[in-house]
Amino acid sequence: MLINHGFPEAGEYAALRAEASLGPQNPLSAEAAFRHSLFVACARDEQNKLLGTGRVIGDGVYHFQIVDVIVRSDCRDDSVVHELMKELIDYVDRSAVKDASLIVISDLDRMKMYTTHGFELMYPNFYGMSRKL
Template identity: 30%
Template sequence: MNKLNVIENTIPVTTYRTLRVNSGLSPKTIAAAEIGLANSLYSVMIANEGNEVIGMGRIIGDGGCFCQIVDICVLPEYQGQGIGKLIMENLMNYINNELPESCYISLIADGDADKLYAKYGFKDTMPKSKGMALKK
């Protein structure tokens, strides 16, 4: 893998929307992306040597009691090359250095992504609690 650039706290709406779809995540409207990105606690993009953004991840929440890791994605042609780990390392640095000790950090793991998240201490919440979702 060539040199990668980590870009913090700035994900353009167009980049966000394109990267989500090209990575297999659900599309978001322009309005939703504008609101969501503006309310991120922390975000990171990974760009290759040609400045093409190839991955991203965000932390959302109230910054004290509850936060969630969202939008972790890597373009398919770059998957399996440690990009997801680089994204998680940056997110975990923020969590460990900026969030209170009692902050509850959650995420939803798609597919086999739970194996990556487990390396950073995330555990299945079942049977104590069960994740639920409402899609508008």
């Protein structure tokens, strides 16, 4: 497995989302989201096939968020997601100032994976809220 720092192609990203049972996205919007990311990591096999991806967004100094960690279903039980997480966290560790925050929002099924990378529930000290647009 190889990890590179760059955007996946629109077609392969759409295929990865479909394989992971995630809804389709407008390719132009997806490309814009990748361009506006602070950091993108892609895991690829020896034939350069996309196995997974993830990105970091934020202000690049104080606030960071790991988003869109997507891994093919046949790779979820191996090291692909963990290698991607290490790359994303390493980027933040190199970029952030002391006392910066790194957050991730997770569904219940993935929470255990994030705790293996040092994430903790914010509750009861903090509450998160969202607004769907």
